[in-house]
Amino acid sequence: MCPILILQHDNDDPPGFLGKVLKEKHIKFQVFDVTSGATLPDASSYSAVIALGGAQQVYDEHSYPYFQAEKIWLRKLVTQNIPYLGLCLGGQLLASALGAEVRRHTQAEIGFFDIPLTPEGIADPLFRGLPEFQHVFHWHMDVFELPATSILLASNSCAPNQAFRYGQRAYGLQYHIEVTPEIFVRWLASLPPGEVLEAGMQIEQARDNLDTYVKTYFSAYHIHSRQLIVNFLSISGLQ
Template sequence: MHIHYIIHAPFEKLGTIESWINKNQFSVSGTHVYRGEDLPAVEDFDFLIIMGGPQSALMLEKFPYLQAEVDLIQSAIAANKAILGICLGAQLLGIALGAKAEPSPHREIGVYPVEATPEASSDPLFKQFPGQFDVMHWHSDMPGLPDKAVLLAKSAGCPRQAFRYGDRVYGFQFHLELTPENIKEMVRHCQNELSPGKYVQKSEELIRSDLSGINLKMHKALDHLADCMQAGKSVR
């Protein structure tokens, strides 16, 4: 199986996704769109991962490569590829499915819980998670909920934290992939986003966060999507 990832900023990394790829010995390629690199053809990958970034999905016209990503996501959905959109990637996934991104009711930065929706209990991935569990947040916007998508998680600060479309397409507004090293990089580069807020932790708290259990959930999610792709299941 071949995985392709899209990265939006030099300080944004794959985090624990990289260790999962290495453990499974999958082939991998990536596009750093902020460098002007070209996106792949849809036939060149099996599993597409769209990472977060400082750009806003509310301003596609300011970042033309984001619209190109939306077009690629649409082609990947039509081709029954496995897709995971994280943070900005989840918002772009929602746009590709016809739902507009919106400002989140609250800016969320730090480790805070999300709550599973009733529909999550029958989701093949989310039924493996508790009804409430901690994740890492770093966002001001949120995805829209596309038609025929299933809302799987929400939080006190944001009503749309995770959704599924079909059986192999997921959007996570939150982060499961970030490692302590990633957090240090984001704190260094994004200090301007850490102004006080109801759901914003201080940089010292962020750096001390225990992310081990959160990272394990990332691996479970990736395992599930890889299994879906390898089993050749069709989108519902």
Template sequence: MRILVIQHVAIEDLGLLGAAFQQRGFEVDIRLMEDPQVFLSPSVKPYGALVILGGPMGAYEEDRYPYLFQVERLIREAYHAGLPTLGVCLGGQLIARAFGAWVGPSMVKEIGWYRIRLTEEGKSSPLFAGLPDDFFVFQWHGDTFALPKGAVLLASGDSCRNQAFVYGERIFALQFHLEVTEAMVALWSEVYREELLRFGGAAFPERLREETKRRFEEDRDIRRRFLENLCWVIAGGSRGCGLLSGK
């Protein structure tokens, strides 16, 4: 199976998803859009799935990043073709925008580990099969999305309500990051250090490092299960999540 991966910047890569895809034999075609030599595929037809990762730009900044218009067009094409699609953070916001929903600054910025809760629809979604009703996820965003008309909310949070939705049966948008590794969090903390200090003060980077270490130790099974679910969905699984092993 071949997956088109739209990666906006080098430091926000597939992370845990890369290893999971490789383990399952998926072929990934990564388009790193900050490289001026890279161009997007004109169509999703050669692919079996589409993944759009996060990035520091706004989904509404098409004037500065004209390729975002094409990303939105590819998302709509994937929907009409029935291709499984995942958007993470900026990717999720681009999915919302592709289907006519508002995307803009959130009332509350989120950086760090936050608890989210599955909705009733989320509990029955194959993407979250076998996961607790609430769990911690990594966040780093100042924008949020409204739900496109017809979308179904799958997860919500206290600081930022809309955390995950599905559009149709195969287009999944996440506001949070479950693909990050400890090394990615450390790298983002260094590259985006000024933003981190403005958000939480001088002591926040160390607190974030300690909490990240604890979450990776305590939530290992949650990450493993989520990655299993995601690979199953990306491979074309339907709503019949009973096919997925609970072990």
């Protein structure tokens, strides 16, 4: 069985809960640091690819030149029908690689927000066994449009495109499934003043309700995350 390739874009966004579940399931995985500038490995050597988040902007290839090569690599991966799951930045990269716009949004989503599944999302194997109304963790200022021919799987009033499928096995999510309470606390503590001001009350609200987030929301959120990871493993032929 070939391992899963995890693409990491930020030291502050490690595999986290995702890595925990994969280890519990005895699924081998390798983490590749995209920011190193090293050549991306041959995707056909892996059972699936999962791309994590990061603080970068997909559309700023001048500041982050490695994105150009990653998008080319993603386009090839899709043609090979290799299972792909992009989380937040990873979802934005998939959308951009497939020709869709990624841009700064007028409103940040930071914290736990509802994402009702579309009828297509309810029927999709990625969300099998999950209720139609999800409460998941967001941390993003950018949003993506849908690539042509892709299927919208989840939406909400803040960012209408919350999850999509392209082809049979390539998925982009606008939210995170890998975040643990420890990662969340670290993100809050590391926010620079500019981002605090830009995102406004949402960040302050998260800080004020830290105990509630950790004790209440993460328990239910990890139920969602675990089921989604298991479903993706099934889609990838690993379960």
